[in-house]
Amino acid sequence: MMFKNICLALILCVGTVALAQEKFITVASTTSTEQSGLFKHLLPVFEKKSGIQVRVVALGTGQALDMARRGDADVVFVHDKEAEEKFLADGFGVRRFEVMYNDFILVGPKSDTAKIAGGKDILAAFRKIAEAKAPFTSRGDKSGTHAAEMRLWKVAGIDPQTGKGTWYRETGSGMGPTLNTASAMNAYAFTDRGTWLAFKNRGDLSIVTEGDQRLFNQYGVMLVNPAKHSHVKKEMGQAFVDWVTSAEGQKIIAAYKINGDPLFFPNAR
Amino acid sequence: MNDLTQAMYAATRLIFSADALLVSIIALSLKVSFTAVLTAAIIGFPTGAFLAITRFPGRQMLIALLNALMGLPPVVVGLLIYLLLSRAGPLGEFGLLFTPTAMVIAQAVLITPIIAALSRQVIEDAWREYEEQLRSLGAGTLAAARTLLWDTRFALITVVLAGFGRAAAEVGAVMIVGGNIDGVTRVMTTAIALETSKGDLPLALGLGMVLVAIIIGVNLLAHGVKLTAQRFHG
Numbered sequence: 001m002m003f004k005n006i007c008l009a010l011i012l013c014v015g016t017v018a019l020a021q022e023k024f025i026t027v028a029s030t031t032s033t034e035q036s037g038l039f040k041h042l043l044p045v046f047e048k049k050s051g052i053q054v055r056v057v058a059l060g061t062g063q064a065l066d067m068a069r070r071g072d073a074d075v076v077f078v079h080d081k082e083a084e085e086k087f088l089a090d091g092f093g094v095r096r097f098e099v100m101y102n103d104f105i106l107v108g109p110k111s112d113t114a115k116i117a118g119g120k121d122i123l124a125a126f127r128k129i130a131e132a133k134a135p136f137t138s139r140g141d142k143s144g145t146h147a148a149e150m151r152l153w154k155v156a157g158i159d160p161q162t163g164k165g166t167w168y169r170e171t172g173s174g175m176g177p178t179l180n181t182a183s184a185m186n187a188y189a190f191t192d193r194g195t196w197l198a199f200k201n202r203g204d205l206s207i208v209t210e211g212d213q214r215l216f217n218q219y220g221v222m223l224v225n226p227a228k229h230s231h232v233k234k235e236m237g238q239a240f241v242d243w244v245t246s247a248e249g250q251k252i253i254a255a256y257k258i259n260g261d262p263l264f265f266p267n268a269r
Numbered sequence: 270m271n272d273l274t275q276a277m278y279a280a281t282r283l284i285f286s287a288d289a290l291l292v293s294i295i296a297l298s299l300k301v302s303f304t305a306v307l308t309a310a311i312i313g314f315p316t317g318a319f320l321a322i323t324r325f326p327g328r329q330m331l332i333a334l335l336n337a338l339m340g341l342p343p344v345v346v347g348l349l350i351y352l353l354l355s356r357a358g359p360l361g362e363f364g365l366l367f368t369p370t371a372m373v374i375a376q377a378v379l380i381t382p383i384i385a386a387l388s389r390q391v392i393e394d395a396w397r398e399y400e401e402q403l404r405s406l407g408a409g410t411l412a413a414a415r416t417l418l419w420d421t422r423f424a425l426i427t428v429v430l431a432g433f434g435r436a437a438a439e440v441g442a443v444m445i446v447g448g449n450i451d452g453v454t455r456v457m458t459t460a461i462a463l464e465t466s467k468g469d470l471p472l473a474l475g476l477g478m479v480l481v482a483i484i485i486g487v488n489l490l491a492h493g494v495k496l497t498a499q500r501f502h503g
Contacts, residue, residue: 026367026448035467040451057367057448071356072366176466183468201468229356231364 024053025236028073030144031174034058036194036263041256046243052236060143068092071229074237079219080144093222097245100253100264101218102193104148106209109186122212123156130158133167135187137178140170149190192217194263272471279475298456301369302436305376309432313384318414321392338382347442350375367448375442380432387428392417426495430488437484
């Protein structure tokens with residue numbers, strides 16, 4: 001306690017950077033929702049209506065859930081159903097609501113060294129990449145997209161780790177940096193459509209596989225369990241959860257487009 | 270247009286448009302780094318002076334350690350502060366994580382060793398020169414420290430600038446403890462990292478040029494102050 005008091009005194013003495021005491025919640029979310037520009041489009045409407053500021057920390061899904069487990073967020077807004085259900089089962093979430101979906105796509109260089117462009121079958125595409133040992137950049141960061149990619153390799157019956165150091169490259173970073181790497185190396189990469197549509201440094205990359213049912217990407221939202229972390233702002237957090245899944249929130253999500261292409265499709269029930 | 274000219278264009282446009290968002294990001298960057306430097310100087314100068322003037326067993330060890338801490342990896346400092354300030358951590362109840370205060374703490378931890386180690390060297394050199402004189406005047410440790418800190422003030426400005434440069438250019442620690450929250454904890458370096466992630470490399474580099482220009486501006490200002498003061502005080 002003494003140590004804490006000293007720390008607090010130090011912090012106060014030294015001149016805290018003034019923070020207006022506003023009403024706010026902290027949302028742990030993913031890079032795909034932030035970097036695709038969705039939050040910039042969605043949050044101001046909620047903030048204006050409710051008077052609650054939404055502070056988004058954008059991380060990979062794994063990291064975002066981990067941050068919420070530590071009690072550093074009021075709400076999680078992520079996209080890895082399996083991990084989210086584990087989070088719920090461990091008692092860290094109250095209830096999971098589905099919000100919206102989009103899909104994953106496979107992008108690759110114009111030269112298309114693995115010859116997969118045009119096909120719909122993502123498993124076939126993955127097998128061709130492994131066979132051709134065509135360069136592939138993976139997130140490698142336990143994000144929702146990385147988890148989805150790993151599940152697909154498994155179903156395809158391939159262990160990409162065998163290609164580590166040769167054709168399979170884990171960047172260990174976010175979607176954007178991974179796409180930057182793919183663009184510079186002319187490699188294939190597995191990405192969510194939102195980040196891709198908003199991504200500017202495409203170089204020679206374009207979509208090579210899309211439309212497979214297995215590429216479905218569901219987003220969910222949950223209030224962090226106040227029973228685990230008593231400081232969770234449950235009223236304000238729940239107000240946000242209720243709003244994004246409401247008719248109004250859903251309509252605004254559907255209205256977000258880049259060059260006429262919608263990025264996310266609302267599907268809250 | 271190639272990437273570099275595009276970046277130049279973006280930088281010029283950013284500077285001249287005086288975009289409100291950009292101005293607030295720059296203001297926060299400066300506020301956080303200045304506060305961190307001030308904190309680090311308050312702790313670092315006395316530490317440096319104490320190490321320069323006193324003699325005790327283990328002193329050389331401590332100096333070597335302090336010098337080594339100048340190379341603290343920002344990511345490690347960021348993680349450490351994150352774990353301390355996290356709700357699950359020992360200081361969690363203050364709710365400081367993801368605030369500018371957390372960023373100030375992280376930067377201060379990073380640059381205090383720099384200011385302490387460099388000022389120790391500066392003051393020790395002066396001490397060697399003036400020790401006899403100060404002792405003959407009957408100055409105790411505290412008085413000697415005060416005199417030497419004042420006498421070396423111009424060199425210490427450079428020390429402070431070294432600390433400021435490190436603080437303002439740092440991204441790893443503030444990203445982790447600040448969370449790069451739009452409008453709350455987004456500073457120049459994390460904004461650059463974000464634009465790079467989005468693949469908007471010209472805008473990222475443009476922001477980088479603005480940041481470098483600001484750091485040069487701060488240094489020019491400090492240099493000007495130093496020259497003027499030297500002229501008056503000799």
